[in-house]
C-alpha cells in the first residue's frame with residue numbers, strides 16, 4: 001500500500017485514518033467504523049489512493065452507509081468516483097461543488113493526467129448541522145465557517161470524545177492558506193482550545209490523528225504565516241522561509257498548490 005493507516009479506538013467506534021503519501025498531499029480519508037456500518041469522510045485527491053481506501057474499507061466487512069465530503073477542495077472530492085455511491089455534504093458545500101467542482105477537477109487533471117478525475121462527482125444528499133443518534137451513539141454534524149475554507153463539515157462523537165475535524169486541523173503538514181481567513185480560523189481554534197476537554201481525540205484532515213495539542217500547533221502556524229505573508233512578496237522566498245521554520249512538516253506539494261492563491265498573477269482580477 002502506498003498510503004498508511006492509523007487506527008484510533010474509542011469505546012464501540014473505531015476510526016481508520018488513511019493518509020496519502022506526499023504526492024497525494026498527505027490528505028486523510030477517515031473510515032469511521034460504527035457497530036454495524038461504515039462512514040467514509042473525504043475521498044482523496046488521486047484516484048490510486050482512493051482505490052486503496054476502497055480496498056481497505058471492503059476488508060472491514062461492513063456496509064458503507066454514507067460517503068461525506070467535508071469541503072470543496074480537490075484533495076477531498078476528486079477520488080469520489082471510486083466509491084460509486086451518493087455523496088452527502090453541507091448544503092453550502094454541495095452548491096460550491098456544483099459551481100466549481102468541474103473547473104477544480106480540470107485544473108488538477110491537467111497537472112497529473114489520468115491519476116486525477118476529469119470531472120467532480122456532485123453531492124446529491126444534504127446533511128444539516130445538528131445531532132443524530134444511531135443506536136447508542138450520538139453524532140454531531142458541525143458547520144465550521146471561515147476557517148481553512150468558507151464552509152466545512154466536521155463530525156463529532158461527543159460521548160466518545162472524538163472530533164473528525166478534517167481541515168480545521170492539520171498535524172505537522174503545511175496548511176492550505178489560500179482562502180486567507182487567518183483571524184476567523186484562529187478565533188475558532190481558540191474557542192475549541194478553551195473547550196479542549198470536550199474531545200480528546202482529534203482527527204485532522206492532513207497528518208496523523210492526535211490530541212488537543214493540535215490547537216496550539218495550528219495557532220502557532222497561522223500566526224507565523226500571517227506575519228510572513230505581510231513581510232514577503234515573493235512566492236519562492238515565502239516557501240523557503242516556511243520550510244525552514246517548520247523543517248519537519250510534510251505537505252510541501254501543498255505549498256506549491258497554494259502559491260497561486262497567495263500570490264495571484266498581477267494581471268488577474270480578484
Ligand SMILES: [Zn+2]
Pocket residue numbers: 027073075076167176205206
Ligand atoms: Zn485538505
